[in-house]
Amino acid sequence: MKTAEVEAQHSSSKIPDEWFQLKEKDKNASEVVSRPSLSYWQDAWRRLRKNKMAMLGLVFLVILSFMAIFGPVMTPYEVNKQDLPNQYQAPSSEHWFGTDSAGRDVFTRTWYGARISLFVGLVAALIDVFIGIIYGGISGYKGGRTDNIMMRIIEILYGIPSLLVTILLLVVMGPSLFTIILALTITGWVGMARIVRGQVLQIKNYEYVLASQSFGGKTARIIRKHLLPNTMGPIIVQMTLSVPSAIFAEAFLSFIGLGIQSPYASWGVMANDSLGAILSGNWWTLFFPAFFISFTMFAFNVLGDGLQDALDPKLRK
Amino acid sequence: MDMLRYMLRRLLIALVTLWIIVTITFILMVTVPGSPFSDERSSNEAVQANLEAHYNLDDPYYMQYLLYLKNISMLDLGPSIKQPNQTVNDLLGRGFPISFELGMITIIFAVVSGVVLGIISALRHNGVLDYLSMGFAVLGISIPNFILATLFIQKLAADWEFFPVATWSSPMHMVLPVAALATGPMAIIARLTRSTMLEVLTQDYIKMARAKGLSPWKITFKHALRNALMPVVTIMGTLLAGILTGTFVIEQIFAIPGMGKYFVESINQRDYPVIMGTTVFYSTFLIFMLLLVDIVYGIIDPRIKLHKKGGE
Numbered sequence: 001m002k003t004a005e006v007e008a009q010h011s012s013s014k015i016p017d018e019w020f021q022l023k024e025k026d027k028n029a030s031e032v033v034s035r036p037s038l039s040y041w042q043d044a045w046r047r048l049r050k051n052k053m054a055m056l057g058l059v060f061l062v063i064l065s066f067m068a069i070f071g072p073v074m075t076p077y078e079v080n081k082q083d084l085p086n087q088y089q090a091p092s093s094e095h096w097f098g099t100d101s102a103g104r105d106v107f108t109r110t111w112y113g114a115r116i117s118l119f120v121g122l123v124a125a126l127i128d129v130f131i132g133i134i135y136g137g138i139s140g141y142k143g144g145r146t147d148n149i150m151m152r153i154i155e156i157l158y159g160i161p162s163l164l165v166t167i168l169l170l171v172v173m174g175p176s177l178f179t180i181i182l183a184l185t186i187t188g189w190v191g192m193a194r195i196v197r198g199q200v201l202q203i204k205n206y207e208y209v210l211a212s213q214s215f216g217g218k219t220a221r222i223i224r225k226h227l228l229p230n231t232m233g234p235i236i237v238q239m240t241l242s243v244p245s246a247i248f249a250e251a252f253l254s255f256i257g258l259g260i261q262s263p264y265a266s267w268g269v270m271a272n273d274s275l276g277a278i279l280s281g282n283w284w285t286l287f288f289p290a291f292f293i294s295f296t297m298f299a300f301n302v303l304g305d306g307l308q309d310a311l312d313p314k315l316r317k
Numbered sequence: 318m319d320m321l322r323y324m325l326r327r328l329l330i331a332l333v334t335l336w337i338i339v340t341i342t343f344i345l346m347v348t349v350p351g352s353p354f355s356d357e358r359s360s361n362e363a364v365q366a367n368l369e370a371h372y373n374l375d376d377p378y379y380m381q382y383l384l385y386l387k388n389i390s391m392l393d394l395g396p397s398i399k400q401p402n403q404t405v406n407d408l409l410g411r412g413f414p415i416s417f418e419l420g421m422i423t424i425i426f427a428v429v430s431g432v433v434l435g436i437i438s439a440l441r442h443n444g445v446l447d448y449l450s451m452g453f454a455v456l457g458i459s460i461p462n463f464i465l466a467t468l469f470i471q472k473l474a475a476d477w478e479f480f481p482v483a484t485w486s487s488p489m490h491m492v493l494p495v496a497a498l499a500t501g502p503m504a505i506i507a508r509l510t511r512s513t514m515l516e517v518l519t520q521d522y523i524k525m526a527r528a529k530g531l532s533p534w535k536i537t538f539k540h541a542l543r544n545a546l547m548p549v550v551t552i553m554g555t556l557l558a559g560i561l562t563g564t565f566v567i568e569q570i571f572a573i574p575g576m577g578k579y580f581v582e583s584i585n586q587r588d589y590p591v592i593m594g595t596t597v598f599y600s601t602f603l604i605f606m607l608l609l610v611d612i613v614y615g616i617i618d619p620r621i622k623l624h625k626k627g628g629e
Contacts, residue, residue, distance in 0.1 A: 152330070159334035161603045163562045164596050165341070171584055171592055172345045248461055255463050255566050256581045275467060275570075290464040298459035 044233075047310040054306020057299035064296060068118055071111025078108070091284055098284040100274060109265045110288050116266040117247050117296065120181055124246040125239045127185040132192025133235070137223045139193070140200030151197070154190055162187035163249065170258040177260055180253065184246050195238050199231035233311035240304035244297040251293050267293045324612055331608045338600045342593045343385050347378055349589060394594030399586045405594030412576035413598075415485060416564050419575060423495050423560055427502040432549065434503070435510025436537065439545075442515060450507060457504025463566040466497035470570070485573040494571045498563050502556045506549055513545040550614050554607040561599060 038046065048054055082104060089099040097106035139150040169183040203209065204227060212222050247267075253259050254268025267289040274285035376384070388395060394405035434454065438447040473479045474493060481490050517523065518541055526536045568577035576595065583591035 155330055156334045156337060159331060159604050159607055160338055161558050161561070161600055163558070164599055164603075165338075167584065168342065168345055168592065168596050171587065171589075172349055244459075251461055252463070252562070252566065256569070257585045271464065271467075286464075286467065290467075294460045294464060297461070298455060301455060301458055 044307075044310040048306050051306040051309065053302040054310075057301075057303035057306070060295060060299040061303065064114055064292075064299075065118065067111050068114035071114070072108050074111075075105060075108045077105035081105075097288045100270075100285045106270075106285060106288055109270060110267075110292060112265050113267040113270055113289060114292065114296075116177070116260060116264050117250060117268075117293070120177070120184070120250045120260075120266070121243040121247040121300075124181050124184045124188060125243045127181070128189040128192045128242055129235060129239055131185070131189035133196050133228065135189065136193035136196025136198075137200055137227065140197035141204055141219065141223055141227065143201070143204075147197075147201075154193060157187060157190050158194075160187055163252070166249065166253070167256070167258060170253065175253070175258045175261055177264065180250060180260060184249055188242065188246070192235070192238055192242070195234050196231055199234055200227050203227055203230050233307075237304055237308045237311060240300055240307055244300040247293065247296060247300075320615060323615060327608055327611050331604045334604055335601060339386065339389055339597055340382075342597055343382055346589055346593050347381070389597060394598060395590045397583075397588055397591050399583070399588040399591075405591050405598075408579050408591060409576060409595070409598055412574065412579045415573060416568065416575035416577055419485070419491070419494060419498070419564055419568070419573065420557075420560050422491060423498045423563075424502070424557065426495055427499040427556070427560075428506060428549070430499070431503040431506025432510050432542075432546070434507035435545075436514060436542065438507065438511040439514030439518060440537065447511075451511070454504040454507045457500040458508075460500070462497050462501055462563050463570060465500055466494070466567055466570045469493045469497055484571070485575070494567050494573060497570075498560060498567050501563070502560060505552070505556065509548050509552065510545055513548050514541060517541045517545045547614070547617075550610060550617070553610045554603075557606050557610075558603055561603060 048058075091098040091106075097110060100106055100109070135150065135154075139147045139154075165187055166183040169186065170179060173179040173183075200223075209222060209226050212226055217225075250259065250266060251268030251271065254266055255272045257272075259269045259272065260266045270289035271286055271293070274289075392406075394409070397403045397405060397408065400408075434450045438450045441447045469480075470493065474481065480493050481487075484490055485494070523536060523541055526540050531540075564575060565577040565581050567573070568575045569581050572578075579591065580595045582588075583595065
């Protein structure tokens with residue numbers, strides 16, 4: 001109190017009162033935000049961009065998708081065109097990645113394989129998400145008895161070794177693009193359903209959901225408009241991580257003889273075909289498919305890790 | 318008491334899962350088009366009818382189903398079609414011990430080395446060792462085991478001749494298959510251990526232990542690690558499943574005469590009873606391993622112990 005008075009006297013003696021002017025109160029100025037307001041997604045993108053590894057993965061995947069679409073048409077060779085006189089040509093300006101045992105151009109086949117592998121991975125992951133969201137959403141939102149029964153079913157399905165069932169299905173139905181995706185998704189959605197259910201269970205008790213309910217919002221609307229957008233983070237992360245596991249599963253199945261059959265050429269089929277070749281020194285037939293399987297899995301994994309950090313609101317600075 | 322009820326509930330679920338697998342297997346077996354003997358050389362109709370009668374394939378489906386259930390509950394997985402006078406049980410008896418050995422050595426190696434790598438990373442957070450081991454872990458997750466295996470054979474066995482190329486007879490023969498199979502699980506365990514260790518190390522009770530003046534060794538292994546290992550126990554079931562399916566290709570590549578090799582052969586020859594029998598056997602094995610993991614988790618979870626002490 002005392003110091004304030006002293007200070008007031010002090011300052012008034014130094015600065016004359018007429019120097020001060022009353023400023024008009026600016027209503028607009030108080031509304032100006034000093035920092036740009038970032039939505040959840042903008043903020044996540046900002047953080048993801050700082051993660052060098054995740055960006056490396058993203059850039060690789062963008063280039064890979066581009067090459068998967070345009071790569072096969074960039075070369076004069078056809079995917080399955082056999083050219084026996086030219087078998088096992090080392091990489092050269094004519095055949096950038098060399099040729100395989102039947103003289104087929106490995107460069108063309110690699111991008112063709114990218115199409116198959118990415119297609120299998122993405123479609124399997126999307127179907128998993130679709131079923132998982134519906135199942136997990138209903139289970140988590142309804143709660144109680146419904147949730148109990150639905151979770152018991154999940155518990156039972158979770159115990160089924162998925163790759164064994166996949167093998168069994170493919171043996172019976174015969175391997176094709178369609179059956180491989182079907183076999184991968186038949187047990188693949190369980191993990192996603194568990195994640196969605198856990199999230200929904202947590203979010204459905206928040207006030208904004210209660211508000212929507214009290215306005216008479218229907219279940220489907222609440223799940224679609226309120227619960228799903230807020231569970232998108234973990235769903236996307238899980239999806240980024242399930243794409244590489246589908247790609248791996250496809251390669252694995254090709255390797256044990258249940259892969260996609262010709263005329264398609266997936267990376268797993270290419271790797272399997274060229275196993276014998278590497279011991280005789282024709283390393284390129286195995287190297288390129290193996291490299292792209294590994295690097296694609298790497299890219300999806302680091303991107304998934306990065307997204308996990310970027311989409312976690314707790315880590316917001 | 319709670320523990321017992323929990324175990325019984327888990328056992329019940331495991332049995333239901335098993336029954337579903339057996340039923341799916343049966344349905345798939347009868348939906349395979351054609352008789353299993355239709356491609357035999359002796360396509361004489363009378364011979365085929367006799368063969369079908371011999372294997373009870375002329376009974377109505379529900380009778381076959383009941384017989385199948387009965388046989389499986391008596392641990393009889395049926396005969397092989399492509400290898401005469403061999404039953405699935407014979408093949409399993411010969412192949413499974415080898416696969417089991419490969420799998421067990423792999424999982425022990427993966428857990429020990431994965432946990433050690435994870436601890437080192439967590440203790441040297443953001444240090445050179447952390448980056449090195451985590452870089453290694455990302456590589457381990459990304460490279461499929463069959464590619465790793467071919468790489469090992471090509472470089473370590475064929476080019477530099479450090480290790481024998483194939484088969485399963487001496488410890489030196491085991492190095493490459495185990496390394497190829499263990500790298501993936503090891504990488505997953507290392508990453509998991511690291512992240513939970515980092516979380517645990519910031520907790521109050523660790524600060525307290527430090528304040529008490531406990532040695533870093535004791536803090537790490539007695540206080541931190543015990544809690545950090547819980548998530549590792551949780552994913553053991555998934556890892557086991559991965560290693561088990563991994564043995565299929567690893568045994569194929571290294572020519573190890575285990576069950577995985579027979580299984581892949583039976584797939585290529587479309588020897589349905591062997592495929593089905595092996596699937597049922599491996600599923601049973603995995604389901605009971607999962608059950609075991611759950612029970613072990615219940616036993617070693619420190620919170621459950623605390624609860625017990627409070628009750629006494």
